[in-house]
Amino acid sequence: MASTDQLTKAGEQALTGTQSLADRLFLSLRKDIVEGRMAAGSKISEPELARRFDASRGSLREALMRLDSLGLIERRVNVGARVVALSDRGLLELYDVREALEGMACRLAAENRTDADIAELRQMLARHEQQEELQAGTAYYQPEGDFDFHFRIVQASNNELLIDTLCNKLYYRVRMYRYQLGMASPRAHRAFREHSHIIEAIEAGDGELAEILMRRHIRASRSNIAKKLSSS
Amino acid sequence: MASTDQLTKAGEQALTGTQSLADRLFLSLRKDIVEGRMAAGSKISEPELARRFDASRGSLREALMRLDSLGLIERRVNVGARVVALSDRGLLELYDVREALEGMACRLAAENRTDADIAELRQMLARHEQQEELQAGTAYYQPEGDFDFHFRIVQASNNELLIDTLCNKLYYRVRMYRYQLGMASPRAHRAFREHSHIIEAIEAGDGELAEILMRRHIRASRSNIAKKLSSS
DNA sequence: CCAACCAGGATTGTCGACACTTTTTAGTGC
DNA sequence: GCACTAAAAAGTGTCGACAATCCTGGTTGG
Numbered sequence: 001m002a003s004t005d006q007l008t009k010a011g012e013q014a015l016t017g018t019q020s021l022a023d024r025l026f027l028s029l030r031k032d033i034v035e036g037r038m039a040a041g042s043k044i045s046e047p048e049l050a051r052r053f054d055a056s057r058g059s060l061r062e063a064l065m066r067l068d069s070l071g072l073i074e075r076r077v078n079v080g081a082r083v084v085a086l087s088d089r090g091l092l093e094l095y096d097v098r099e100a101l102e103g104m105a106c107r108l109a110a111e112n113r114t115d116a117d118i119a120e121l122r123q124m125l126a127r128h129e130q131q132e133e134l135q136a137g138t139a140y141y142q143p144e145g146d147f148d149f150h151f152r153i154v155q156a157s158n159n160e161l162l163i164d165t166l167c168n169k170l171y172y173r174v175r176m177y178r179y180q181l182g183m184a185s186p187r188a189h190r191a192f193r194e195h196s197h198i199i200e201a202i203e204a205g206d207g208e209l210a211e212i213l214m215r216r217h218i219r220a221s222r223s224n225i226a227k228k229l230s231s232s
Numbered sequence: 233m234a235s236t237d238q239l240t241k242a243g244e245q246a247l248t249g250t251q252s253l254a255d256r257l258f259l260s261l262r263k264d265i266v267e268g269r270m271a272a273g274s275k276i277s278e279p280e281l282a283r284r285f286d287a288s289r290g291s292l293r294e295a296l297m298r299l300d301s302l303g304l305i306e307r308r309v310n311v312g313a314r315v316v317a318l319s320d321r322g323l324l325e326l327y328d329v330r331e332a333l334e335g336m337a338c339r340l341a342a343e344n345r346t347d348a349d350i351a352e353l354r355q356m357l358a359r360h361e362q363q364e365e366l367q368a369g370t371a372y373y374q375p376e377g378d379f380d381f382h383f384r385i386v387q388a389s390n391n392e393l394l395i396d397t398l399c400n401k402l403y404y405r406v407r408m409y410r411y412q413l414g415m416a417s418p419r420a421h422r423a424f425r426e427h428s429h430i431i432e433a434i435e436a437g438d439g440e441l442a443e444i445l446m447r448r449h450i451r452a453s454r455s456n457i458a459k460k461l462s463s464s
Numbered sequence: 465c466c467a468a469c470c471a472g473g474a475t476t477g478t479c480g481a482c483a484c485t486t487t488t489t490a491g492t493g494c
Numbered sequence: 495g496c497a498c499t500a501a502a503a504a505g506t507g508t509c510g511a512c513a514a515t516c517c518t519g520g521t522t523g524g
Contacts, residue, residue, distance in 0.1 A: 018515090020309050020477060046506070056479045057506090058290060062297055069301035071396070077252050078485050078506060093393040096336060104332035161325040164303070165397070250485095252507060278476070288509045289476090310476060310515050 021055055025063035028053070033072050033083055034176045041085040044073060070169055072176070088229045091177050094170070095222035099215050101166055102150060105157040106198060106214035107207040117156040121199050124148060128192065147175075149195050153202070153214070187224060191217070253287055257295035260285070265304050265315055266408045273317040276305060302401060304408065320461045323409050326402070327454035331447050333398055334382060337389040338430060338446035339439040349388040353431050356380060360424065379407075381427050385434070385446070419456060423449070 029049075032038045050060045064081055067073045075081045109117065128149070154166045194217040201210035261281075264270045282292045296313055299305045307313045341349065360381070386398045426449040433442035 018309055022477080023309070045504090047504085058480090059478060061506090062293070062477095065294055065297045066301055069298055071393075077250055077255070080486095080505070090393070093391045096340065096391055097333070097393050097397065100332040100336035101329070104328060108328065159325045159328055161303075161322070161329050165329065254507080277474095279474090290510090291508060293477090294507095311517090312476070 020059075022059045022062035022066075025053055025055060025060055026066050029063055029067060030070070030072060030172060033067070034172055034179060036176075036180045038083050040083050040176075040180060042083050044081040044083065046080070070172060072172060086177060086180060091181070091229075092222065092226060094173060094177065095218060095225070097170065098166075098174070099218045099222070101162060101170070102154065102218060103211045103215040105154045105159070105162050105166065106202065107211035108159055108162070109153050109156040110202040110205055110207040110210040112158045113156070113202055113205060118199075118203050121152060121156070121202065124152060125196060125199055128195070147171075153198070156202075187221065191221075194220070252291075254291045254294035254298075257285055257287060257292055258298050261295055261299060262302070262304060262404060265299070266404055266411060268408075268412045270315050272315050272408075272412060274315050276313040276315065278312070303405060318409060318412060323413070323461075324454065324458060326405060326409065327450060327457070329402065330398075330406070331450045331454070333394060333402070334386065334450060335443045335447040337386045337391070337394050337398065338434065339443035340391055340394070341385050341388040342434040342437055342439040342442040344390045345388070345434055345437060350431075350435050353384060353388070353434065356384060357428060357431055360427070379403075385430070388434075419453065423453075426452070 029038070033040075038044070044064070046057050046060055046064070050057045053060065064073060064075065068075050068081070071084060073081045073083055151167060151171070154163055157163060194213065198210060198213045198217065201213055261270070265272075270276070276296070278289050278292055278296070282289045285292065296305060296307065300307050300313070303316060305313045305315055383399060383403070386395055389395060426445065430442060430445045430449065433445055
């Protein structure tokens with residue numbers, strides 16, 4: 001339950017200019033929820049949080065409102081807010097939505113590809129390969145490497161709505177599940193090859209193939225998780 | 233600019249129980265934006281709106297916060313909020329996201345179909361057919377009928393995240409474009425046949441086909457719009 | 465004439481206090 | 495001991511006021 005308690009007042013405001021107190025509260029709370037410092041399903045007390053962050057309840061409520069529309073907390077009128085509960089079903093639903101959206105993102109990335117995008121994707125893949133050779137085995141398909149990959153492809157889709165929906169909304173829920181259920185998948189080598197083939201399809205401008213490969217990639221991950229869930 | 237000015241204090245609270253003032257403000261403003269009573273791209277003055285709705289700025293700000301995360305307004309720190317601007321690009325982006333998500337919804341609806349869902353879909357289609365025969369021609373593919381159809385299928389997907397994303401978020405943007413650009417498509421008969429085939433695929437439990445047909449259906453509509461846009 | 469600068473006014477961000485609702489707790493009767 | 499009631503405590507919803515910031519128009523200097 002112990003939180004960071006320190007709002008990075010100066011940090012992170014390079015890009016967007018100054019940010020409000022409510023913004024910082026929002027970012028800080030989002031981090032705490034995603035990384036499990038606020039337990040999933042636990043109740044949220046506005047006065048207590050306001051004291052802890054040394055802010056007024058009004059500003060805090062603004063932050064909570066935004067967490068609500070991110071789907072990270074649930075609010076009920078006159079009752080209060082709780083951190084959203086994690087469930088097997090919720091995780092599987094997330095995979096289905098990602099399959100649809102990231103498949104489309106991958107198709108668009110292939111259709112609108114630019115030299116810069118491809119160069120960056122290839123470079124990232126090379127980095128991952130190096131890393132994989134070093135820590136042969138289970139290391140690659142980790143939050144970091146895998147996430148970078150998916151994140152980058154979505155960015156290359158050139159569809160603002162898609163980028164916003166995935167990168168600014170859904171991915172926080174994904175991260176929350178990863179952190180808290182500790183998804184260390186044993187699909188390291190296979191996942192790397194799949195990533196490689198996806199980039200090839202994008203480079204070739206083959207949107208249809210790129211989408212199919214991305215969907216398979218995500219579906220395979222989903223099956224893997226589903227199997228693990230059913231056996232516990 | 234003249235608004236409804238009357239918050240339905242009693243209405244709509246049957247399902248969720250009592251709703252807060254901020255809730256009602258949110259619903260009312262959302263309606264005004266979607267239906268164009270607040271012009272797209274226009275600036276929003278918090279004090280003015282608060283006076284108009286006879287509410288405090290705090291409650292109003294809560295409503296604005298939620299409109300922001302719906303993507304219906306855009307806020308900038310210390311500057312204020314504007315109703316989101318409509319653009320050709322934004323409309324086309326919306327279609328791509330819908331194609332991905334509704335395609336998936338359609339697949340899931342086929343895979344998890346229930347007798348109740350199918351009965352309701354068939355019944356709705358029959359209603360639309362009747363309506364089409366009456367007003368032969370351009371009447372069917374109208375906001376109402378078409379929207380009901382897509383809405384119902386998404387509901388049948390049995391994926392809470394998908395339902396929430398489409399029905400409680402994206403569709404308001406869709407409605408906004410429909411209202412304000414007045415999309416009266418001449419695809420009446422064809423669209424109806426497409427709907428019919430989609431339902432058949434769902435009824436047959438053929439998720440793959442159902443998804444393909446839905447994606448084609450949406451993509452055809454997108455092409456239609458794209459053509460119209462480029463010729464103006 | 466144009467650019468930079470500087471009030472004045474208006475708008476946004478933040479706060480503390482009050483009203484109402486829900487939950488908890490203490491008490492009473494059976 | 496248990497169920498029901500009622501008071502009190504805690505929590506949420508709403509409001510009005512103050513402080514910080516931004517936009518507007520006019521002014522000054524080059």
